[in-house]
Amino acid sequence: MTTCFDPSALPVPRLFYERELGELRRPSRGWAQPKAGCPFHPSESKTSFSIHLDSGGFYCHGCGAKGGDVLDFLKLRYHADFRT
DSSP states (O other): OOOOOOGGGSOOHHHHHHHHHOOEEEEETTEEEETTOOTTSOOSSOOSEEEETTTOOEEETTTOOEESSHHHHHHHHTTOOOOO
């Protein structure tokens, strides 16, 4: 059985991350940082985690967490696996 995933079914990245992480700050060139910092490691500076507001991609300069969309974020944060 073949399944096709439709990326347009994903939520709008900015709204998704605001629900998951709270207030986003410092939007610049399409990237923003959650005020709470990286959800994958404790951080005093709270500036290492960045989210791309158009694609949903994310990267943390502190712990190296990265992904290309909100689905990658969910899989990493909640240790979820979406195999068919």
